[in-house]
Amino acid sequence: MPSMKFKPEYLYIAIIFLIAATACGQRKPTTPQEAPVGNRKSPIAIASIMYENTYLKVVYGQPYRRGRTIFGEWEPYGQVWRMGANEATEITITEPILMNMNVIEAGTYALFAIPNENTWTVILNNGLGQWGAFDYNEKLDEIRFEVPVQKLENPIEAFNIEFSELSGSSTQMTISWDVVKVEIPIRFY
Secondary structure: OOOOOOOHHHHHHHHHHHHHHHHHHOOOOOOHHHOOOOOOOOOEEEEEEEEOOEEEEEEEEOOEOOOOOOEOOOEOOOOOEOOOEEEEEEEEEOOOEEEOOEEEOOEEEEEEEEEOOOEEEEEEEOOOOOEOOOOOOHHHEEEEEEEEOEEEEEEEEEEEEEEOOOEOOEEEEEEEEEEEEEEEEEEEO
8 A cells, every 4th residue: 555645735725625615604694684785676687589590688677666656756757767777778689670660780788768658768878887877878879769658557566678479570578667568669680
């Protein structure tokens, strides 16, 4: 049997593993009240759809109504809104599409809206990585277009963005919250 010689580097490795295992075992779960400043209060949500080789993905913070009147009060009419919570909502498009009959080139855009009582102005903006709409710059707008507002009888608690089932090469991106819904028609090439 070969002789076993003590090697100090093995001792150091064992100590590191012991410290790491102990630290992991003592970790305390974080509750929302203990979350460090800067953590999101609204969860991240993703809506996506694929048609042939074209992929659309929307990443947004999903705020909740919590008994508030959202549009016209919590989110004032006539002001740019990040269309969600936390960072500005972003939409990624892998191939050109038609959105509300406008050609939108492939890319990633910040998605904003200016809500009003009967229409919304939807904005695709090239200023990525923004927190909210605080640094929104109109000069970076790729496109703006209007969509009609539909009133809902029953309020929607969580802000939601979703794509409808494909109908041929078309879908609808539906944005709903509180008692408001807007639909943006999308057609793939």
